[in-house]
Amino acid sequence: MSIKIGILGYGNLGRGVECAIRQNPDMELAAVFTRRSPETVKILTDGVPVVNVASAAQWKDKIDVMIICGGSATDLPKQTPEYAKLFNVIDSFDTHARIPEHFSNVDAAAKEGKKVGIISLGWDPGMFSLNRMYANAILPEGKDYTFWGKGVSQGHSDAIRRIEGVKDAKQYTIPVDAALEAVRSGKNPELTTREKHTRECFVVLEEGADAAAVEEQIKTMPNYFDEYDTTVHFISEEELKKNHSGIPHGGFVLRSGKTGWESENSHLIEYSLKLDSNPEFTASVIVAYARAAYRMAKEGQTGAKTIFDIAPAYLSAKSPEELRAHLL
Amino acid sequence: MSIKIGILGYGNLGRGVECAIRQNPDMELAAVFTRRSPETVKILTDGVPVVNVASAAQWKDKIDVMIICGGSATDLPKQTPEYAKLFNVIDSFDTHARIPEHFSNVDAAAKEGKKVGIISLGWDPGMFSLNRMYANAILPEGKDYTFWGKGVSQGHSDAIRRIEGVKDAKQYTIPVDAALEAVRSGKNPELTTREKHTRECFVVLEEGADAAAVEEQIKTMPNYFDEYDTTVHFISEEELKKNHSGIPHGGFVLRSGKTGWESENSHLIEYSLKLDSNPEFTASVIVAYARAAYRMAKEGQTGAKTIFDIAPAYLSAKSPEELRAHLL
Numbered sequence: 001m002s003i004k005i006g007i008l009g010y011g012n013l014g015r016g017v018e019c020a021i022r023q024n025p026d027m028e029l030a031a032v033f034t035r036r037s038p039e040t041v042k043i044l045t046d047g048v049p050v051v052n053v054a055s056a057a058q059w060k061d062k063i064d065v066m067i068i069c070g071g072s073a074t075d076l077p078k079q080t081p082e083y084a085k086l087f088n089v090i091d092s093f094d095t096h097a098r099i100p101e102h103f104s105n106v107d108a109a110a111k112e113g114k115k116v117g118i119i120s121l122g123w124d125p126g127m128f129s130l131n132r133m134y135a136n137a138i139l140p141e142g143k144d145y146t147f148w149g150k151g152v153s154q155g156h157s158d159a160i161r162r163i164e165g166v167k168d169a170k171q172y173t174i175p176v177d178a179a180l181e182a183v184r185s186g187k188n189p190e191l192t193t194r195e196k197h198t199r200e201c202f203v204v205l206e207e208g209a210d211a212a213a214v215e216e217q218i219k220t221m222p223n224y225f226d227e228y229d230t231t232v233h234f235i236s237e238e239e240l241k242k243n244h245s246g247i248p249h250g251g252f253v254l255r256s257g258k259t260g261w262e263s264e265n266s267h268l269i270e271y272s273l274k275l276d277s278n279p280e281f282t283a284s285v286i287v288a289y290a291r292a293a294y295r296m297a298k299e300g301q302t303g304a305k306t307i308f309d310i311a312p313a314y315l316s317a318k319s320p321e322e323l324r325a326h327l328l
Numbered sequence: 329m330s331i332k333i334g335i336l337g338y339g340n341l342g343r344g345v346e347c348a349i350r351q352n353p354d355m356e357l358a359a360v361f362t363r364r365s366p367e368t369v370k371i372l373t374d375g376v377p378v379v380n381v382a383s384a385a386q387w388k389d390k391i392d393v394m395i396i397c398g399g400s401a402t403d404l405p406k407q408t409p410e411y412a413k414l415f416n417v418i419d420s421f422d423t424h425a426r427i428p429e430h431f432s433n434v435d436a437a438a439k440e441g442k443k444v445g446i447i448s449l450g451w452d453p454g455m456f457s458l459n460r461m462y463a464n465a466i467l468p469e470g471k472d473y474t475f476w477g478k479g480v481s482q483g484h485s486d487a488i489r490r491i492e493g494v495k496d497a498k499q500y501t502i503p504v505d506a507a508l509e510a511v512r513s514g515k516n517p518e519l520t521t522r523e524k525h526t527r528e529c530f531v532v533l534e535e536g537a538d539a540a541a542v543e544e545q546i547k548t549m550p551n552y553f554d555e556y557d558t559t560v561h562f563i564s565e566e567e568l569k570k571n572h573s574g575i576p577h578g579g580f581v582l583r584s585g586k587t588g589w590e591s592e593n594s595h596l597i598e599y600s601l602k603l604d605s606n607p608e609f610t611a612s613v614i615v616a617y618a619r620a621a622y623r624m625a626k627e628g629q630t631g632a633k634t635i636f637d638i639a640p641a642y643l644s645a646k647s648p649e650e651l652r653a654h655l656l
Contacts, residue, residue, distance in 0.1 A: 306651075307656070313461075
């Protein structure tokens, strides 16, 4: 009997979840829930219903895990607690500062509904958090570094698009090689924002727009660009479509630490990701944790969980015996 | 109240555990147990007793977690089950093929003693296993690669020392850069043993030994060297002591996988370690899991566990709230 998954929200992430489910033979997509008119939403999987989100409650007994694919700004703070009363839920809530509040809301709702709710999954928060935590526990005397990229920052791309005279734009966050190498060498450098990452922008202008003025506005934009070395390229709409339509991302989590009676030995733990598709990788992490949510709920567990609370074996389709024999 | 740790066996690993305990303020070293005459064993920590292993049972109520620092060939298969009847235990059993059998022996003993026994901790098996498992669960369609080094292989160094005419020797296992780069490029190469690693040997000869004959014997030694490109350097005893007395190691675990409806997107997950001291890093992993063993036992859990069975939060001295607020 396979694990029945619901997808709530069908954008890039929802579509990524749909693709990931197909790679996991113990799971099946039960339904996609949307705020749009269901007949306007075309999904990839044959024979699976697209349903208006208003009737989600009717699916209470037909879905093992509901994956909430909304945005962190306004959707998830409302949706995850709401649906945790009815379903085991998973989300990718990524506003780091509001995680404690979100956890507590989901925890209360999930306990009320006797369900499991796993929040903030993906790669950061998610696999990067996990690696930071493991590395900290192993090397208590040390220093953490996180680098992002090379990859597309949706927030920065949006910020450029809001500038007058800009028709479209894509922004790449790029880790600075020299900074990465300094960390890897065990020097434990103190790195400024500018030393860690650069920003590269590809901008399509509206007809008649002032390129120099746009470039100046980008480079001096507070919080987004002013603390970075930023490069701006003006390109045609065709070129943007042709060369910059992907959503790659990735990054590096490093911990450099010391051991020994006199702290005489150095160690470096490094975890890195190189992703062609940010939403598809995030979806792949989420789907592995959907298996965990299903199993934990079967055991009678309830409430909110994070990636820190879940034993690794829950993620794998393999049995504990197979894992010990082949992956340990 | 701190977690009271016992160390059973005081070699490189035991000494590493002793150093790691000092870096974790919630732990203290209660006693070191040895098969030697206790008065001949000098430890680093002031005021901690060294006790003959024969009287370990008397420490039953004075030790929260006993860390068994014996060898995998003959010590651990006997010691870990034996002491799991009396103590929560941890070992670094690393004979991959015999893990299922060892697990089952420790499981029976630990359940009988109502204790927790965590086996096969360190980095391989250990953190490398964990990363293989996570990466496999996230990217079910993909290929795994493990590279070891640059580092000292104790087994290979010993094999050289057994050759007639060899006074001392040290062997380094070195991953081949071109192979690593081929994996990172997403090409999913099929790699032979020879293509993945080279072996470099530093050998001190007995007076009058035949260098050419020794070199030939090393390079053609079945299982150990014959499938590798091996370099042999003859050096003086002083040089070996001066430049090759450390025990560095490390390596890389990579998974290259595909996502998307038509498997159109590639992803690379890479975990790597660069370690000045193999035994001290192994000890640091073990000590973090000692915290987990202590907590799981407090909860009433019993039986054998592996790194796959333990939720990450158990390893950290931080509270779940702190972890969510600062590391997620």
